Amino acid sequence: MTKKIILGALAVAGLSAGAAAAATLDDVKARGNLNCGVTTGLTGFAAPDANGVWEGFDVGVCRAVAAAVFGDPMAVEFTPTTGQTRFTALSSGEIDMLARNTTWTFTRDVDLKFEFTGVNYYDGQGFMVPKALGVSSAKDLDGATVCIQTGTTTELNLADYFRANNISYEPVPIETNAEAQQQYLANACDVYTTDASGLAATRATFENPGDHVVLPEIISKEPLGPLVRHGDSEWGDIVRWTLNALIVAEELGVTSANIDELVAGTNNPEINRLLGTEGELGPMLGLETDWAVNAIKAGGNYGELFEKNIGENTPIGLSRGLNAQWTDGGLLYAPPFR
Amino acid sequence: MTTMSDPPRESFRLSQLIYDTRYRSLTIQVVATILLAVMIFWLINNTVQNLAALGKDFDFGFLGQRAGYDINQRLLEYSSASTHGKAALIGILNTLLVAFLGCILATVLGVIAGVLRLSSNWVVARLMAVYVEGFRNVPLLLWIIAIFAVMTESTPSPRDFREGGSASMMLGDTLAVTNRGVYVPMPVWGPGSWVVVVVFLLSLVGIFAYRRLARKRQEATGQILPVFRVSLALFFLPAILAYFVMGGPVSLNYPELGGFNFDGGLHLRNSLIALWLALSLYTGAFIAEIVRGGILSVSKGQTEASFALGLRPNRTMNLVVLPQAMRVIVPPLISQYLNLTKNSSLAIAVGYMDARSTLGGITINQTGRELEGMLLLGAFYLVLSLAISGVMNIYNASIKLKER
Known part of the structure; x- marks a missing residue:
């Protein structure tokens, strides 16, 4: 008897879990x-x-x-x-x-x-570097250390772009934008790459936004x-x-x-x-x-x-x-x- | 003739299943098993239903697809054109690397701290107490991030090493400590270098054989051969000799500043160092307590008896106390090794690309195979843990009290 009730409850729970997907409104x-x-x-x-x-x-x-x-x-x-x-x-x-x-x-x-x-x-993916590096194009970034948010399309674009241009880089995977910002400002990476809008938004929060430039290359379509x-x-x-x-x-x-x-x-x-x-x-x-x-x-x-x-x-x-x-x-x- | 009355026939009633002690435990076990089976069935069924509702299938085919992302620390050849399976393998190797390094350093730290905490020197004992309590009472994640932050913020960036910069390399320009990691010289194995390696391995075998010989000799005749000095000589001399005989086939590749970063040399990334140190210090604190407990478990009479026989404190520790303490130390030590290995999955906090970050992170995210990825990851940690505890159990069996 008890067992039947439990089984019944389980069945109902299973069904409702299945039905939860519909009718979000x-x-x-x-x-x-x-x-x-x-x-x-x-x-x-x-x-x-x-x-x-x-x-x-x-x-x-x-x-x-x-x-x-x-x-x-x-x-x-x-x-x-x-x-x-x-x-x-x-x-x-x-x-x-x-x-x-x-x-x-x-x-x-x-x-x-x-x-x-x-x-x-x-949007499109861009690169931000400190002005002091004197880099004017993403193609000059051979051997650079690049901070990148992991689990994003930018990660894949980055790999494709550097591979296509036959230049090497060292990826530093980062979980959130705040961590990336901290790493970038500590010079632990030379370059920060993400969507150009994200770069602009991140740069706006810097103490001296003028010390950093967004490189002209936009390497992807990011709708x-x-x-x-x-x-x-x-x-x-x-x-x-x-x-x-x-x-x-x-x-x-x-x-x-x-x-x-x-x-x-x-x-x-x-x-x-x-x-x-x-x-x-x-x-x-x-x-x-x-x-x-x-x-x-x-x-x-x-x-x-x-x-x-x-x-x-x-x-x-x-x-x-x-x-x-x-x-x-x-x-x-x-x-x-x- | 005596009349024989049949013994009353036992009739089985259902209520006996609960009230009869002969059957009760069986009943409980059967019910528990059924409940467990129902639970598991429900979990699986629920998963299958929900996967179907989402229109997802269960398929490991993604492991053969192109990964598309790069990994900075790779022990094998890997590029973004490799498969997700290869990426997982790179991550697994990175996990093994940090777990291996961590277990060794944690054991060294733990044994030293555990022994010193029993020191009669007040300052040393208290210092070790501070270390142990400080590390084991603060979450590991905080230590990982703290060490990483200190290493990133307090060290110069490669830019500062340029002409006129504020930083310079150490040890005669062979070692560079930067906020991206430590660059050390890397050995380059030229042609003929295998001879040196083989000679070195042979000398290791030689040391082992010599120690056995010395022990046998001592047991048979009581004569003590100089073990340490001979071992040391065996360790270095043949390999060095072979190196010169072969004309120096092994050279060192020094790190050099080039472009954005140092080129050449061996790059120990900050993420690896921070994770390694944090795991070792944290687990070392636990091992210290285990070692201390093990030593304290050996009764004082053993030490006194050893002293009475005229053994010096050093030999008392090595020959009398530690062998007995090991029996208490090793079983909980296995758990600590397992903890360290599993804790290494916190690596993503500092961007270390271990199995959790590659297979359980980027791959899952790019392919959407959460269930498959997590199952694989779980299976990997399970197998790894079982392997570690298997090896350690063999070791445990070799040192435990042998009753004859």
Whole structure:
């Protein structure tokens, strides 16, 4: 008798473990907050401020998704992940989405069973060296000691690049950006390599940023974007279209400042559909009609998020470059809201 | 005729399984076994179901794929074009290297500290107490990182060795201590150098044979041959002689500053040194306590009897106390070796590329084969631990009290 109950309980537990993969939206709603994986700290992209509140460009995406689901951008639980722990955290269900400078690659999408929901930053891998070394090109780095975050695509690009150019190097594997920074500043490595945006963000926190240069070579394509688990397309759609809403909002001139006026109604049907005053786009996603309004209000549209966190007026000082709207010669091109 | 009544027939009732002491223990064992089997079945079943739900299969084929990443410390030929299996092998060798070096240094440190802690010299005994308590009461990870940080922050970078720099090489320009590691001269094995190596190995065999001879002679005649001086001579002279006879086939390759780093020589990376020192100091503190306990376990009467026979303190320790203490020391020593080996998996903290960092880190991350990678890693540590304890058990059997 007892044994039967135990067996029954085990069977139920097994079934529920199996079913947990589906319907992330319901889980998130039941929990009352979104679990979002971010870096362990990269200024401008995801780092806690003086009060311990996470902020940054990637954090902005998480907050927009939380706002779209709950109407509250603060309903997010942030989980700091390293390059090595991020995928396990996502596939085990510990986090609902990952927004951590993660490069969209074929194997990650197909073999690791993830679903990339778009690109929020078009990046490429670069090298940073102290000015005093007098190095002007990555091809001069023969024999250099290179600090590198382990478990990343940059690790593979680095090996490929040096191999292709037939120059040698000594890799120093590092777990987090903070450790890499410490090693680099202690001169334990000559070069620090990661995504160019990460280099800029790291350099911005140095005491004398001017003493370090980012070399001109960009050795890879690094489309960074938020990702979710395979197998729950509804949840993937929510993340994808929240990101698209931020991008299209910039394109249509919808900002956090003028959104309250625009919600009253405009002559532009696409703005009306985006803001939920026309059509039923929100309910199609399983959300409220004003989901996009909340998402845009959370931190502003894509352009506002960019300027506030990593733009030219911040210490990080990244220009829009590839990340400008397609109308401005960039790559940002959100599908139509229709 | 006497009437024989049948003995009452024992009828078996189910309740006997619990209330009858003859069956009770059997019942408990059977139930426990079934529960355990159910548990294991559930774990496996759950894994299979969840893997299926995630759409993942269970496949070790990734070991044959191109790894694509570089490893700085490699004992075998390896490049980013090698396979994940090769990368795992490089990592395994690095684990073995640091575990081997660590076990030796930890034993040396531990024995010295353990004996000195019993010293009658107050200052020495207290110093050793500080060492033991300081190291075994602070987590190992902190020691690894602390030693690594000190070595990185307090030593000059290779740039400082240039003309007009603040640092210079030591021991007549043969040794360079930098914040990337220590560069020492490396022997280069030229043609004919195998003769020197063979001669050296033969002289080792010679030393062993001579010691046996000396012991036999002493047991038979009581005559004591000078063992130490002859061993020392045997150790050095034949090899040096062979070296000159062959015309100096073994040369040294000195480290030289070139480009960003030192070229040539043997590069002992900071990660290896920090991990090695931290593991040895930490485990050495435990071994010191084991040695101390072992020595204290030999009754004082043994020492007094030895002194009464006229043996000097040195010989008393070597011939009377230590052989008896070893019987107490060796079994817990095995556990310490196993601990050290497994603790070496903390290597990733300082970027040392051991099995955990290659197979259990980068490979898993690049291929997404967490389950397979972790199972392989677990199996590796299991086999390694069993091998170490197997060897040590043989040693233990050779020194334990032989009852005849």
